[in-house]
Amino acid sequence: MAAEANAEAAGDSPWLLAWRRLRRDRVGLGFLALFVLIVVFVLAAPLWANQVAHTGPNKTHTLEKVEVDGEQREVVNREGKPIGPVWLGAGGKFFLGADGRLGRDEMVRLMYGGRVSLFIGFASALITLLLATVLALLAGYYRGWADAVISRGLDVVWAFPVMLLAIALGISLAVGGLQIGPLHLSGGSIWIPILVIGGVSVPYIARPLRGQVLSLREKEFVEAAVAQGAGPLRIMFGELLPNLTSTIIVFFTLTIANNMLLEAALSFLGVGVQAPTTSWGTMIAGGFDLLTSAPLLTIVPSAMIFLTVLSVNVFGDSLREALDPNSKLRLEARAGLPEPEGTAV
Amino acid sequence: MGRFVLRRLVGMVAVLFAVSVLTFLIFNVIPNSDPAQRIAGKAATPNLIASINEEWGFDDSLPDQYVTMMKKVFSGDLVSYFARENVDERIIEGIPATFSLCLGAAVIWMFFGILFGYLSSVMAGSLLDRALTVFAVAGISVPVFGLAAIFLIYLTYKTEIFPSGEYVEFASDPLEWAEHLILPWITLAIVYVGFYSRVLRSNMLDAMNEDYVRTARAKGLGERQVMSRHVLRNSLAPIITLFGLDFGALLGGAILVEGIFNINGIGLYAFESLKNVDLPPIMAIVLFGAFFVVLFNTLVDIAYAWLDPRVRLGDSAS
Numbered sequence: 001m002a003a004e005a006n007a008e009a010a011g012d013s014p015w016l017l018a019w020r021r022l023r024r025d026r027v028g029l030g031f032l033a034l035f036v037l038i039v040v041f042v043l044a045a046p047l048w049a050n051q052v053a054h055t056g057p058n059k060t061h062t063l064e065k066v067e068v069d070g071e072q073r074e075v076v077n078r079e080g081k082p083i084g085p086v087w088l089g090a091g092g093k094f095f096l097g098a099d100g101r102l103g104r105d106e107m108v109r110l111m112y113g114g115r116v117s118l119f120i121g122f123a124s125a126l127i128t129l130l131l132a133t134v135l136a137l138l139a140g141y142y143r144g145w146a147d148a149v150i151s152r153g154l155d156v157v158w159a160f161p162v163m164l165l166a167i168a169l170g171i172s173l174a175v176g177g178l179q180i181g182p183l184h185l186s187g188g189s190i191w192i193p194i195l196v197i198g199g200v201s202v203p204y205i206a207r208p209l210r211g212q213v214l215s216l217r218e219k220e221f222v223e224a225a226v227a228q229g230a231g232p233l234r235i236m237f238g239e240l241l242p243n244l245t246s247t248i249i250v251f252f253t254l255t256i257a258n259n260m261l262l263e264a265a266l267s268f269l270g271v272g273v274q275a276p277t278t279s280w281g282t283m284i285a286g287g288f289d290l291l292t293s294a295p296l297l298t299i300v301p302s303a304m305i306f307l308t309v310l311s312v313n314v315f316g317d318s319l320r321e322a323l324d325p326n327s328k329l330r331l332e333a334r335a336g337l338p339e340p341e342g343t344a345v
Numbered sequence: 346m347g348r349f350v351l352r353r354l355v356g357m358v359a360v361l362f363a364v365s366v367l368t369f370l371i372f373n374v375i376p377n378s379d380p381a382q383r384i385a386g387k388a389a390t391p392n393l394i395a396s397i398n399e400e401w402g403f404d405d406s407l408p409d410q411y412v413t414m415m416k417k418v419f420s421g422d423l424v425s426y427f428a429r430e431n432v433d434e435r436i437i438e439g440i441p442a443t444f445s446l447c448l449g450a451a452v453i454w455m456f457f458g459i460l461f462g463y464l465s466s467v468m469a470g471s472l473l474d475r476a477l478t479v480f481a482v483a484g485i486s487v488p489v490f491g492l493a494a495i496f497l498i499y500l501t502y503k504t505e506i507f508p509s510g511e512y513v514e515f516a517s518d519p520l521e522w523a524e525h526l527i528l529p530w531i532t533l534a535i536v537y538v539g540f541y542s543r544v545l546r547s548n549m550l551d552a553m554n555e556d557y558v559r560t561a562r563a564k565g566l567g568e569r570q571v572m573s574r575h576v577l578r579n580s581l582a583p584i585i586t587l588f589g590l591d592f593g594a595l596l597g598g599a600i601l602v603e604g605i606f607n608i609n610g611i612g613l614y615a616f617e618s619l620k621n622v623d624l625p626p627i628m629a630i631v632l633f634g635a636f637f638v639v640l641f642n643t644l645v646d647i648a649y650a651w652l653d654p655r656v657r658l659g660d661s662a663s
Contacts, residue, residue: 163597176376302491310486
């Protein structure tokens with residue numbers, strides 16, 4: 001193993017080395033493929049909706065009938081029970097049945113809801129990483145009072161259980177909307193859960209990153225940059241940031257997974273995505289009312305969340321393994337464990 | 346030790362203050378709408394809104410408003426205008442159920458987390474290790490309510506093996522109490538089982554390379570003794586720290602689990618208040634929840650410093 005590592009190190013860039021390691025990781029690549037498949041599935045939503053199901057995610061079919069294998073069936077029967085999965089019996093209509101009293105096409109909603117869930121996962125993770133990186137660079141580079149202010153601020157946010165903080169922000173903003181300067185967000189905007197979820201996750205990423213910046217700052221290459229007359233901005237973004245890239249990439253994947261679970265939980269509680277927008281979380285919340293008569297309405301979106309989060313988690317772990325095999329930065333770093341030894345100063 | 350405790354307590358008071366200010370800002374200042382209307386909830390009438398405005402002093406300066414809100418929450422005269430009931434009383438009533446749920450879940454996750462972590466590190470690379478790894482990664486990826494739904498469908502509605510949640514007081518029937526809580530316990534614990542077993546596994550694998558382990562082997566200790574007395578013991582410290590953080594924050598998960606299994610505790614109260622967009626209870630639960638976390642973590646820190654003098658020395662050195 002050591003000999004192999006030495007042979008690899010002969011002048012190749014770290015990214016090439018990482019790619020070589022990743023290429024050999026069949027489990028990781030398998031789950032990456034699963035994730036890509038899920039993305040393709042949700043991207044195909046308009047195609048399925050227009051060409052196959054001929055309906056939209058919010059179109060109701062309460063009083064309609066549908067021909068399944070030559071037999072006329074009600075989309076919603078008199079007791080309010082929706083039609084179950086008919087697979088291809090109706091030419092692709094109601095593939096997974098209808099979603100409840102409103103008789104909306106569950107498959108179409110699953111595909112459109114997935115877009116929302118994935119988008120929130122990505123966008124909020126982007127916000128988390130962006131904020132956390134900037135805060136970590138400022139705190140780690142300037143140290144002193146800047147570090148004190150940023151670290152204490154993160155401590156306060158950290159003191160809240162993530163769920164409670166997100167619930168508090170989610171409910172007040174869903175009721176009240178948000179005004180940031182000229183930018184107005186109404187209570188039902190999808191950007192409210194994105195900002196809330198992205199914001200509450202910041203301390204969990206900023207803390208370990210700050211530790212890394214603090215130790216990198218002591219390295220010779222920073223001293224060399226200072227000697228060449230580089231200003232704070234160039235040192236932070238030109239010298240320190242590139243050395244954080246692999247950590248940031250790994251945290252990004254893990255944050256997507258975590259944030260998607262948080263989105264689902266918030267939407268389930270009614271303080272995430274607001275109707276008429278649909279996400280997998282809101283679909284589960286809707287399905288729960290029919291848990292005994294139509295269990296698939298809960299199980300299918302739950303399974304989609306599970307598969308997506310699982311694939312991102314496993315691939316993220318492989319990515320970490322490939323980018324930095326000796327790293328102490330493990331899956332558990334995001335739980336708020338103290339910084340790995342050696343990085344704390 | 347005395348100085349350490351004092352410093353921690355001062356820090357704690359500062360954090361408690363900051364936490365309460367942040368809660369105040371979240372509920373009454375940041376959102377872009379009339380706070381009285383939000384607090385009134387669905388039952389809002391012009392009269393009610395006017396009286397809330399008066400009572401909460403929303404025309405006063407922000408520091409005054411902050412003081413009014415804290416007084417209301419902590420003096421016990423905070424009321425929910427939607428349900429027309431005293432919020433603090435409801436929260437206190439919910440403590441036994443929530444505590445039963447959290448404590449049972451914690452016992453399960455510590456037991457299985459440590460057991461699985463121990464087994465998979467001692468047998469690293471074996472089939473069992475791989476199976477436990479798959480279980481752990483699946484455990485941290487599963488949405489709580491999806492798992493709860495599957496439990497309810499297959500173990501309660503279809504087979505009637507377990508009752509569908511609901512809380513039975515321990516004092517009235519301990520067996521019923523446990524039977525009703527077992528599915529909620531498992532649901533709440535499973536994420537942490539996966540997580541803790543992974544953390545312990547990697548800590549133990551690191552510890553196995555330490556010198557004291559070689560020494561223990563060299564002096565002729567059996568493998569089992571080396572593992573349990575030396576490797577496991579030294580790997581448990583971060584687990585205990587994590588446990589302090591996670592147990593304090595468990596109320597977040599309890600909201601989902603109590604809501605789904607209909608357990609009449611603080612979590613269910615929050616769950617219902619969210620459904621009804623009833624803000625005063627949520628305000629109080631968030632504030633008490635965060636206070637509990639801060640208090641609990643301070644206690645854990647102090648206990649830790651008492652057990653391990655290096656902690657308090659290291660703290661004063663930095």
